[in-house]
Structures are given as structure tokens and as C-alpha cells.
Amino acid sequence: MGEEAKEEFEPKIVGFTCNWCTYAAADLAGTSRKKYPPNSRIIRLMCSARLDPMFVLKALLNGADGVFFSGCHPGECHYIKGNFYARRRIAAIRTILKQFGLDDRFKSYWISASEGEKFANTMKSLTEEVKELGPNPMRGKII
């Protein structure tokens, strides 16, 4: 793809974030007027452990250009250990995605409620990375 086309490309990114940390961090980024690209659509989960890897698969297969997940730092889950279990599931699905060269479109982070700035910066770098990757080829496919 030429440079021009790349510049026009505004990726669609689906984000799954934990209510207690990253979702609050997104709020904080907003209330403290941190600017970040509007490409991500955020879906709030009550805990990392609610992230069913099928959500990631479905988003990617339906053409989301990027998918991210973000939860409380390990050891800081509101429900004590939800993110420890989530980390294992993510490791498994990432291994599968990697086999098919899809793992580049899936990112995961730990962002706590107080890290509004980190959230804004993460959204910036994420959007850049996904722009680099270009549109998800699944978008136009008949599946």
C-alpha cells in the first residue's frame, strides 16, 4: 500500500478492559483531558477473567484491525486472582493466533485505575502500530 493510502487509513480497534482498572484509567485520561486517538471502541468487562478468548477471535475474524485487552496489574485484581487465570487464557490464545500470523493484531496490557496517562499513551502507540499493519484482510472476505 502506498504512503498516501496508509495515511488515510483509520483503523477500527476493539478493546476489552476491566471495570476496576483500565476502564477507570480511560475515564481518568478523559477527565484530565489527555488526548488520544479515537480509534478504539472499548467494551467494559467486570474483570480480566471475563475475557473469553472467543471475543478476540470473533473480533479479528469479523475484520477488527486490532484487538486489545487491558486489566489490573497481576496481584491487583479486584477479585484477587481473576487476571492470573486470564493471563493463562491469553497466553494460550496468543499461541494459537501466532501460528496463523494473527498475533500482531492482538495486544494486551496491564493498566491500573491511576494510570490515565499510560492509558492515553498506550492508545497512541497501539493506534500507530495497527496503522502500520494496515487493514485487516478479513474485512473483505466471504467467510
Add this chain to the structure above:
Amino acid sequence: MKGAELKHGDLEGLLKGLLEKGVVDCLIVPHRAGKSVSYMLVKHADKIESSASALFAPSFSVNAANLVKGWTIKEKVGIVAKPCEIRAAVELIKLKQLDNESVLLITTDCSGAYTNQVYTEHYAEIGDQVDSAKITELEGKGITIRESCAICEHRLADVGDIIIASGAGDDLVVAGLTEKGEGALTALELSLEDKDLERAAEKEKIAAEAKAKLAGLPELSSLDALEEFLQDCIVCKNCRDMCPVCYCKECFFDQPLGDPAGGDLLNLAELRGAVGLPTGQLFYHLTRVYHVSTTCVGCGACEDACPKDIPLTRLYPVITQKVQEIFKYEPGKDVDEPLPFTAYEEEELEECLR
């Protein structure tokens, strides 16, 4: 481990003994019907056949664990089957789809197996039992073992409660791996002595051969490749139904979201412009790979079950092995080892987050 030496001819008596002495209430054992071999559920000892010709027959019909999946009965069921089948049963115990107290798992050595169709068709050449030399010889004639067997590293019996290991010629060793297994053999009044059935060198050789075969398989390394691989899939979900470790009472892909029809399908077509029919091959298989990612025992039952001859071994066991590697987990090995998704370490896998 403690065991006893036997001859092939003794097996009939051993199995009958299990029923007669009340060690088990019933037995699922290989059953020979003419040229072919399947299973039977035996309640009365007199129905036990002279089983030598069936017990080690290199024929795969169904995964025996799939036959008892979800059985939650008090009666004790003895299951005599190949390593991959017993491994699946062990996973089912961990998944609470089978009660450890209600089964006696008896594993036989396996040499690699043919699909039951190939076995029946070529029974004259294959016979009742094969070894690796025979397998290679038959390969020359175009009679090949299942791909899942070619890449299987766990052909020697080393899981379950009791193992039946074949030695030279007519010799066998039967040994207890668990207290339950040893108790059963003691009840049969076998005189048990210490046995070493580790067979490390033999296992290494099998593993090396299996790894070489695996390396020779075409790899599915892109989404395009997977799409092409699944092009003929009609989403009949037979691979799921025959998989011993796919156990949900109500599969997502039998529900409206996973199996859209009518208006739901029109909505999808509206969203994407068009949908393929049948739809959802990628979603179905990628989800299933994830669902069995830690528990897949590589038995190849999915591939055997596919009416469209899709070589599913190249998808399921090949990829799930990679997931099992990151958790250092070997499905079916140890009934007391927790399933990877039910456990965690506080510090681990950070490389998987990025």
C-alpha cells in the same frame, strides 16, 4: 511399580477375573467381529472372548473415552484401550466428566494404528498385531497408519491404573501404576513383583521418529492457509462429537450465536455484505482449537470422523502441542496434576503479554 509376567493366552482369564472377582462391574474391551475390531461393553464374564486377537489390534474406530464421557454412575467400569484413549479418560476425570472412583483404566501398548476401514480392508496383510518393522513394510505397499499415530510420541503404555506391556513374542507384563491398579491385580491373585517398565530408550526412539514425521507435515502457518485447509468443511461438527475431550453439554456452535440461521444470518450478511454458506468454519475451528488446547491427546479421532477427509491432525494435535508446551503440560499423564486453566503461578508468562 509391581507387576506380573503373563502370556497372551492369559489375558482372557485376566479380564474374566476382573468381572468374576467383582473388581469391576463391567468392562469395555476391544471386540473382534470377523476382520474388524470395535468395542463391546461386557457384563457377564462368559462373553469375554479369547481377546488376544483384538486387544493389540492396530485398528482405531472411536476413542474409547468418548464412549464413557459424562457417565456419572456408581458402578465401576473397566476400560481396556490404547494410550491416547486412556489419556483422554484421565482428562475427563479432571474435567469432572468421569469419576475416578468409578473407573479402572487399563492401558495396552500401541504400535500405531490404522483407521478401522483400512484395517478391515487389509486385515490379511496387517494381522492381529504389528511392530515398527511391519509398519514400515506395509507402508511400502501403500498401507499407512493414521497421521496422528505417525506423530504420536506416547505409544507405550504408561498411564492409567494398569498397563499391559507387550514383550518379545508371546510375552506380556501387566503392572499396576496406581494403588487402585495394584489392588485390582492383587485381587486377581497374581503374584506381583517389582517391575521396571520405564522403557526410556524405547520411548526416546519412538519420540524421535514421531518428531521427524511431524516435521515432515505441511504446516498451516497463515490464515490464508487455514482458510484453504477448511474450504470443504461443512461444519457438521462431527469432529467435535467424536473428540473425547470436547464435552460441553450445550456447545456454543449449536446455539443461535454460534450457528446462525434465518434472520440472524441475514443480519450477518448485512454487516459484511455477504457470508459464505455454510458459514463460520474459521470461527468454529479456531474456537475448538482453543477449547481443547490443553486437553487434546492427539488421538486423531477428529480426523477419522471428518466426512470431507480434512486432515485435522495437522490442525488439532499439531497446534495444541504448542499450547501444552508453554504450560509444560502433558494431557492424560497424571490425574492429580491440575488442568492448566485452573491453576496459575504468580509470576509467569509475561512474554505472552505485549
